[in-house]
Amino acid sequence: MTTPMSEVAVAITVNGIVTEHEVEARTLLVQYLRETVGLTGTNIGCDSTSCGACTVLLDGESVKSCTVLAAQVDGRSVTTIEGLADGDALHPMQAAFREHHGLQCGYCTPGMVMAAVSLAQEGGPLSEDAVRKGLEGNLCRCTGYHNIVAAVRAGSADMAGAAS
């Protein structure tokens, strides 16, 4: 039988690169990404599963990394905001956020973009209603939702176009 351990060895693929570390069992995925791997694009906002600033993709699906243990993700694949662009070429969703100015202060933006990428992958070109409902888990305290919705609609159409 497996013996419970306070330290856990994890091998997590982050943006395509396998990272291997021994971490405390209680290490949150967002801490692992920011402090162990050193990728600080994933922000911590509310730290209580509400605001979505820490959203990353886990095997392609959006999750709030403040509410996932690094140990739970051992052997799986995580994509952060740093892993979206292809060199200097922005991901279509990033480009849409720039084009439509889908940000004000920018703090929520990495989480918004990651949530939007997951949403677009599941739902193809998105209606305004689908974007507004689909982004329920991401809060923007600048109240910049109007441009964010426009950006995600455009980005989802671009992603669907690129895929077909």
Next chain:
Amino acid sequence: MIPAAFEYARAGSVDEAIALLGEHGDDAKLLAGGHSLLPLMKLRLATPSVLVDVGRLDELSYVRDDGDTVAIGGLTRHHDVEHNALLREHVPLLAAAAGEVGDPQVRHRGTLGGSLAHGDPASDLPAVVLALRGSIVARGSGGERVIAADDFFREFLETALAPDEVITEVRVPKTGAAGWSFQKFNRRAQDWAIVGVAAVGGDAPGVALVNMGSTPVRAAAVEAALREGASAADAAALAAEGTDAPSDLNASPEYRQHLARVLVGRALAEVGAGRS
């Protein structure tokens, strides 16, 4: 916020999870999607010393046609319940309500079994399983047993599960062509329901309430009135009977009672239940 230190073990099978729970007793908790447990641990409202991670037991993630019922593996995520074709056709109330839990990120992690085991009266799915008169299959060192939803929720965050039992399956009857409704009243997107209502029509209408007591609760007076041929309006007027609505920042008990009556009225109208 980081949880208090604990020891972590990933179970390779249900039997191993049961054995680990047996060995570590009350100090151990099961970890599935973690979207009820980890927030409590971060707030230090829960401080288990051992977490038994069952999240990799893929054999507990399924939706299966069992004739008159649909069987759902305990580790089936809300996202998968929401989008499952069998459930959307035969138990649309459950699929629709699963799509109202939290937000997309939460639904990518949270599981049906985890939500029921947590037993939170403010959660959406316990009330849905109550309204559907579903049952919960639990496996422990004493073997497997089937617990009716009505017997499952005991006290605040307390269920009929023994410390070493794992929810392996949830069974819900197919509702056929019966109407259904899920009403969730909150002030902000993604919040818990201030009050919620799950309702299904048919020969024996089922109505259950979210956040109207220390457990998810059946609206027994409403159901009885409907059985006796009451109108939807008369039945809905009884929605707060037998409840014990909590008071918090969002609402007083009186406001919740009012909401229950209004929301049950809306639900029954959508279901098409009650004499017109």
